[in-house]
Amino acid sequence: MDVALELLWNVTDALVQLLTQPFYYISILFILVFYRQQMLMERKLFHVRLHSWGLQAWRTVIGGLAAGIGVSIVMAFVGFSLTQEAIICIWVVTLMLLLIGVRYLCLAYTVGVLGVLQFILGFFPNWQPDSLIGTTTDTVRALDIPALVILVGILHLVEAILVKRQSTSLAMPLFIESKRGKLVGGFQMQFFWPLPLFLMIPAQTAGNLLSWTPLLGGEGWASGFSMLALPVMIGFSDLTQSMLPQNKAKITFKRLLFYSVILLLIGLLSVWWSPLMIVAALACFLLHMGMEWMSRIEEQHQHSLFVHATQGLRVLSVVPKSPADELGIVPGETVLKVNGVLLHSQEQLHRALRMNAAFCKLEILNLAGESKFLQRPMYAGDHHQLGVILAPDQDVSDVARLNPANIYLIIGMKLNTRKRSILRGHDSALVNVGTGAGVRTDTRVEADTSTRTGSNMSTLSVLPQDTTLAIVETAATQTDEIKAELRDEIKAETMKVTSTHGSDVAKVKATLKDAEATNTDEVIKYPWDR
Template sequence: MSWLIIKSYSLSLVQPVFWVVVLIVYLQYRRIASMEIEILGSVQYPIRERVLDSIFFGLLGGLVGSFIMVFLGITMDQFGLAYVWPLAILLMLINPRYLCFSYAGGIVSLISLIFGYPEINVAGLMALVGVLHLMESLLIWLDGHRDRIPIFIERKDGSVVGGFNLQRFWPIPILMLVLYTGPVLNGGTVPTPDWWPLIRMPGVTESSVFIILNGIAALGYGDIVLTETPEKRSKSSALRLLGFSIILIVLSLFAANSTIMKYVAALFAPIGHESLILYGRYIEDKGKPLYVPPDKGMRVLEVKKDGPADRMGLRPGDVILNINGREVNSESNVKDVMYEMPAYIWVDVIDTDGVRKTYKYSDYKNGIQQLGILFVPKNTSPGFIVSEAPSILERLYKNIRDRWGRH
């Protein structure tokens, strides 16, 4: 069975749809790169490197998800996703974050349960949503903190704080089981245990035959981090999402033989997912922001890749107290030290855990012209402040209102 899964999974790489999704991922990273150039003056990671990393982690996550789908016997039908995709796109017009199968899948399942149409395998659809989010949690844990974009954002109290916009995208091939109703097959089948599949569609018997189909999806992770480092935030987000996905998969298993549990799973998918988002926002709104100006020294918001600060080991959130023994309390103080182009520097720092450290760096051949640091501004307003992007419908409404207002 394992070899059959791997062999079937490898066929995903020759599907044109997979490479269309890769192209979409590339376009997203190109947009991120243009933002980095505007903010940092350079690109942290080449677009090609980002896309290759996303393909690697996407294939890894998809393979794990495919094993779960097949070994648990999560069975789909050919109609469920046909209703979910259009609704997901429609919900995206209300808010971009609603482009998620948790919302569309839950709504479609509830409509099917209440009205009897469309006829779909609710348990199978909810299990698929759970497995997709399980894969997403794995990818966020391994890869979610990368491609961070430093930002400044205005909080509800009017204060402006620094932070990061985390954005990662992955092309995901995934194997799905579909009940085969065609001509009798002679050979080429793999026997399965009596308990399999765990989630059965109506009409499935011990003699039923299933085929494995390749599906292609895209997963994305977006988050705003103000109160902790990107690494810590991605880990905590991944753990919460993992808990959500496990609960949804377990509910789906019970829903295979219980109408009441079908309702429970269909309700939990959108409500549970929305609760995760609201809880994350609550943490950011109520938590103590990390990237604010300190009373003494200058706080690091971001370091440029392979720059002197990065090579020394400086990280976001660190507070620089002294450079070569000279106190720094403004960017102009830092520029005064670097104006001399020293060949050797030592930097006294307090890290995010409150530990005082000293970092050293030397360049005797060329001298050190800059540290490669984006600081949290002190006593000045940042040059850029971001806010949550409005939905397509909100932008359309604003354009119509502005046009009518001019007449």
């Protein structure tokens, strides 16, 4: 009974420590800002909000809280040795790594760096600097690296479970450019969880003894126990364009599981053989980086999933509570027909939906390649594409950057996107010249020019302004040359008409005069077609 009361008192004391420390609040604030930026990015790319940043943050915090309680229970049997100075040291290194890159916001990188520092300080046992540097040096030397490595292994075992359970709801769709410059759809799978840990440590003064002996700590538990609050962050960054988020999560789950087992084994071995501590520290961040590197290599050698097929339009995502969501359409499926119209472009989708403003019939190819037929009445206020976010066409103007996000972009709410200059060719070709300040110059070139010259005004990738203007000037010059050829043809045909129908000479001359005065924005027609 006394042990239970003391345990309850220590838990309450650790909870007060957690609430009085700034580190848990920093981690929650980061989560809020991170998902707020993601929501703004969704609006930029898709012009609609797909996720609620508040709900996403709530899911992450609750998941991290549950995981933290579970890890704390496990660590009560493992044992741990930690001080308040060590907690501050861990968070200082964590924040310094955060300034380098958001992807390093994980305890695995922090423990790896501290383990390497401790190994280096071991070569200078007599170095005892004064003031803050001396205190920091003593704190790093006193860190229980094997226990921290074991903690990282247990945390990533929990992270594997969180990735498998929450990745589908947390993954964010993107428009990105493949390595060949083609626009494709993809998903950013960047997850972070703040975990409050309540760690049982050997007491500094006499107290009640535990009814069990933790694995680590040895004789230190002879004087009793106390508890310490340690808020930590775990996270993983990945990007997929070749598979569905749930399938990618299964692969990530297996890799994280393997990673955690390796760390647990090396951590336990380093408890009994200290030379392995540097191996355990290096394994913390090198294996973590290796998982991310392996994923990137795999993505580069696989075909993009979220591109349009020869027939139908591929679904990238679905707006929650939209008609498509109600009909059960999921990412990866293909919208084959709408109201009986076989689709090849988003313009055809819009026209097909307008054929019947009150009702729509869909033919969908599911993930197994089988057709399913759906129908639904249309209501005022429904999404113009039924809530379907399609894989990108090649004339999309905003795409996500592939460079890693950094804390400065997140704090400043700056989106990790860029503008693309595009050239469309249907009834007219539109050249968009991006100046980098949101200014655009639009130049219209006659579609007849590309038809008569045998060239197709296809979509341009990002070009400098001078290069784009040169293309416009060249197209305009070719247009003038073609108009001159047309006038010569008109004159030649007019001479034939004149020689055959002398009485109509005046009428033909008048027609020719009208043709030459025709607006330059219209294609000149032959007199006999008027």
